[in-house]
Amino acid sequence: MSTIKVNDKHQEIELPLSVSGIIQLNKVVQPGMVSVQLNGEFVLRDDFDSTLLKEADEIDFLYFMGGGSDIF
Amino acid sequence: MDFTDEQIQRYSRHILLQDVGVEGQDKICQAKVLIIGAGGLGAPVALYLAAAGIGTIGIIDGDVVDLSNLQRQIIHFTEDVDKPKVLSAKEKINRLNPDVKVITYQTLFTAENALEIIKDYDFIVDGTDNFPVKFLINDACVFAGKPFSHGGILRFEGQTFTYVPGTACYRCFFYGPPPANLVPTCSQAGVLGAIAGMLGTIQAAEVLKYVTGVGDLLTNRLLTFNAKTMEFRTIKGKQNHKCPICGEHPTVTELVDYEQGTCDIQSKKK
Numbered sequence: 412m413s414t415i416k417v418n419d420k421h422q423e424i425e426l427p428l429s430v431s432g433i434i435q436l437n438k439v440v441q442p443g444m445v446s447v448q449l450n451g452e453f454v455l456r457d458d459f460d461s462t463l464l465k466e467a468d469e470i471d472f473l474y475f476m477g478g479g480s481d482i483f
Numbered sequence: 484m485d486f487t488d489e490q491i492q493r494y495s496r497h498i499l500l501q502d503v504g505v506e507g508q509d510k511i512c513q514a515k516v517l518i519i520g521a522g523g524l525g526a527p528v529a530l531y532l533a534a535a536g537i538g539t540i541g542i543i544d545g546d547v548v549d550l551s552n553l554q555r556q557i558i559h560f561t562e563d564v565d566k567p568k569v570l571s572a573k574e575k576i577n578r579l580n581p582d583v584k585v586i587t588y589q590t591l592f593t594a595e596n597a598l599e600i601i602k603d604y605d606f607i608v609d610g611t612d613n614f615p616v617k618f619l620i621n622d623a624c625v626f627a628g629k630p631f632s633h634g635g636i637l638r639f640e641g642q643t644f645t646y647v648p649g650t651a652c653y654r655c656f657f658y659g660p661p662p663a664n665l666v667p668t669c670s671q672a673g674v675l676g677a678i679a680g681m682l683g684t685i686q687a688a689e690v691l692k693y694v695t696g697v698g699d700l701l702t703n704r705l706l707t708f709n710a711k712t713m714e715f716r717t718i719k720g721k722q723n724h725k726c727p728i729c730g731e732h733p734t735v736t737e738l739v740d741y742e743q744g745t746c747d748i749q750s751k752k753k
Binding site: 418419443444446448451452453455456471473474475476477 | 611612613614617635636637640641642655656657658661662705707716718719720721723725726
């Protein structure tokens with residue numbers, strides 16, 4: 412087992428695991444709606460499958476959020 | 484500018500702040516801030532900036548007040564239903580602080596008018612709820628070298644960051660608009676009213692910090708919170724070399740009206 416941080420919380424994972432894999436593992440409701448930062452670096456959506464995680468990685472899911480005025 | 488006795492009294496709690504003082508208040512009174520959207524976020528932003536004495540507040544919004552807005556858009560009152568939002572907002576600002584000059588734009592913010600409108604302002608506040616306009620605000624501000632505050636809220640959550648030229652922009656964090664209609668807006672998914680106030684007041688504080696030069700702005704950081712747990716997180720970011728607008732090989736070279744719903748794009752000359 413390896414330990415990574417997902418959204419600041421420790422998570423135990425089995426390697427190898429890709430960014431797509433960790434998104435699935437965390438049951439992200441709308442994977443199309445999440446932007447990913449790996450160790451502070453932006454990951455292109457096209458690279459989610461090919462980007463593999465390693466021990467002690469820190470991954471953040473950023474969600475699209477609208478809000479405010481519903482006018483335009 | 485020379486403050487009257489009344490103004491010194493009105494702004495005394497700012498002037499008392501060592502970091503602000505008369506000099507900082509003077510900067511606030513000279514500042515020009517554009518608020519895009521007079522809704523959930525724009526309402527608290529406008530009220531706090533008006534109270535603070537921001538010299539000129541521009542408000543752009545093409546909509547009229549709806550009864551369902553009043554649960555969170557605190558600048559609009561029951562008697563304002565059906566009134567243009569910019570007019571309703573202007574009236575409240577004038578009553579709160581007659582020192583403030585209010586410029587209203589009862590129109591949509593589009594690729595056509597974006598650069599022309601923002602050019603007169605020192606700082607732009609994103610108070611819109613849809614992604615086409617959020618990206619348009621980002622792109623226009625990056626092109627024009629204007630600082631702005633991004634704000635988003637949904638259900639019980641909020642997120643915000645501040646852009647100044649040379650720091651991470653919205654596309655550095657989110658690249659491009661999400662597939663149309665996949666992301667619910669507040670009108671579809673709901674939002675706890677007070678969240679708008681929480682997020683909007685953070686945006687207003689960022690404006691005042693920028694204008695006065697006090698403290699460290701929320702740049703290269705995305706602040707998110709979830710009101711269900713009342714946990715706040717700051718995710719560090721930086722200018723992304725793959726960013727399609729401010730990265731090494733920009734592909735976004737002109738303003739575009741992304742259409743929500745169809746994903747069609749209409750290109751407009753910058």
